Structure formats: C-alpha cells, structure tokens
Amino acid sequence: MRPLVRTAALTGYVELSRSLGIDPQALMKRVGLDTAALAVQDRWISGTAAVQLLELSAAASRHEDFGLLLAELRRFSNLGPISLVVREEPDVRSALGMLLRHEHMYNELLHTRLSEGDGLATLKVDLLLGETMPSRQATELVVAAFHRILRGFLSPRWQPLSVWFRHSAPADPATHRRLFGSSVEFGREYDAIVLYADELDAPNAMADPLLRTYARQYFDAIAVPRDTTVADRVRELIEVLLPTGRCSVEQIARSLGVDRRTVHRQLEASGETFSSLLNTTRTQLAEQMVANPRRSLTEISDLLGFSSLSAFSRWFGGQFGCSARQWRTRAERALPVDEG
Structure with a gap:
C-alpha cells in the first residue's frame, strides 16, 4: 500500500490557492482528492496525491x-x-x-x-x-x-x-x-x-x-502503532470519500496505490469486505448525524454518499428498523431534561 498523510498536511491549501488565483477544487479533482476532505484534519489521504497536488499548484500559480x-x-x-x-x-x-x-x-x-x-x-x-x-x-x-x-x-x-x-x-x-x-x-x-x-x-x-x-x-x-491495518486505512478513506459521492472500491484502490483486486484480497484476509466496511461506517455516521436535529435528512443523505433521499431512507429502515425521522424523535425523547 502506498503511504498516506493526514489532511492537516494541506492546512491552508484552499486559502493559499485562491489568493494566488488558482482553483483548488479543480486541481484537487485532477489527483483524486476533494476539498471536502480537508474539513477534518485527522482524516488520511493518499500521500502521492498530495505531492502531485503541490506540484500542479506551483505550476498553475507560477510560484x-x-x-x-x-x-x-x-x-x-x-x-x-x-x-x-x-x-x-x-x-x-x-x-x-x-x-x-x-x-x-x-x-x-x-x-x-x-x-x-x-x-x-x-x-x-x-x-x-x-x-x-x-x-x-x-x-x-x-x-x-x-x-x-x-x-x-x-x-x-x-x-x-x-x-x-x-x-x-x-x-x-x-x-x-x-x-x-x-x-x-x-x-x-x-x-x-x-x-x-x-x-x-x-x-x-x-x-x-x-x-x-x-x-x-x-x-x-x-498512540497508534506503525502496523495500521488495511481495514483501518480503508475505513478512514471511506469517511473522507463518502461526502464527495465518489466512494467506490476503485477510488479507494487509487488512493492506496493498488488495484481493486488487491484491496478485496487484503480485506478478505482480515475478515472484512469493502461492502461490510462501507455499511459499518455509514451506520456509525448515521447514528451521529441523525441525532443532530440541525442536519436535514437530505443533507445527511448527501454526506453519506447516497444518490437520493429515498435511497438513504430505504437503507436506514433496513439498518435500524424504523425511519430516520422516527429514530431522531426517539433520540430527542431520550435526552435528559434541562432543569436549569
């Protein structure tokens, strides 16, 4: 697997690019990255993609x-x-x-x-x-x-x-x-x-x-040991790629610098599949997001990489046994009452 870097390695990239008159989103897309990935500093992205991005940016800005x-x-x-x-x-x-x-x-x-x-x-x-x-x-x-x-x-x-x-x-x-x-x-x-x-x-x-x-x-x-598993890396990349709408095993493989068969083979060796990790990650994120009343269900659907709200609703019902609105209502009722 190719090495990864934390998104914090690109702290300030968007602001600097715009100040120099270049389009950060377009350049990031060329190397398989997305500006949405930079919102959380503790996510991991392809190290080689980050290196390529900096070279492209220097050339485009003439700096x-x-x-x-x-x-x-x-x-x-x-x-x-x-x-x-x-x-x-x-x-x-x-x-x-x-x-x-x-x-x-x-x-x-x-x-x-x-x-x-x-x-x-x-x-x-x-x-x-x-x-x-x-x-x-x-x-x-x-x-x-x-x-x-x-x-x-x-x-x-x-x-x-x-x-x-x-x-x-x-x-x-x-x-x-x-x-x-x-x-x-x-x-x-x-x-x-x-x-x-x-x-x-x-x-x-x-x-x-x-x-x-x-x-x-x-x-x-x-402290994180050096021998981080392939499943750990794939899980991190799934979280990064879900909001972009491009979370596929092909994109994961590209970020890791291997082909999709290698990803499938190494995940299988650890008792996982891409689909199982995708579903587990979505489930964990959905629990957090749906519990937040400030997020609309349409927004949550997009952040979890679903093509439509109806697709998200069907998936949520299958996972949780109720609709997202019902789950949110139950979560709100479970909150402690503020007596202050």
Missing part, C-alpha cells in the same frame, strides 16, 4: 515557492494529537526525538533522521514515495515545517547553520532567503537542516513541566 508559502500557514497543532505531548518534552532533543519516532502518526511519507558529529546536528528529510515523481514542493513544505517547529522549541528568531536542498535553486530564491536566511544551499546531497548539536539540549520553550505527566498518559492511550 516556485508554493510549498514554502503553504508551510507559513502551518501551526504546531497541525501535527495532531502528538503535538500535545511533544510540546511538553523538557528539551529540544527529547521533543524532536519523539516527533521523529512517531512520524507515522501524522505522515507515512516521511523518513526523518537526526545525526550528530563534530558538534553539529543534521536533521535529514526523505519522502518515501514508492515511485519516481517530482516532489520539490512537498520537500520544501516538510523542511520549512520542521524549521518552524524548531523555532517553536528554541526561539522565534532562531536560524539554523544551514538548510540544504537536493534540487536546484529557484529562479527567485527570495522566499527561501526570507525564511531560512542566507545559509540556504541547493544542489546538495540530501535535504536537511543543520544546527549546533548543543542546541538540542536547550530547554523546550513551549514546555510546562507540570503538564508532562498528563501529556504522556494521554499519548500512551492514543
């Missing part, structure tokens, strides 16, 4: 610095639940170490290593795409994101000794100079941030020692 501009819209919280723990680590070394050990929790494309020698520390970044494709924008986005994280740990004015990129210099390196200073270099042997090793021992500027124990306990409860 070679597209990835850097997108990185400027990132916040530490975009890392997801792990950010709550990392920010409470006592020093930069332990914070960065945790971030690297658990990078699969926010981006399966990433392979980041920290090496030290001769008083220097080098944070090397690789994108494991599984195939040859242009990835300049995604690489610069990741390097700039780590640069922002290190600034958060150390100081808003901190700058590394140097920032290296394997690709050639852009026609106009002004944004690179603005973000990284004059030490940015192109045509190097790898993509990396170089800093003094003793800076890793500096206290983490974001940390609150009183919160560390609680943060660690929370992380132990939500």
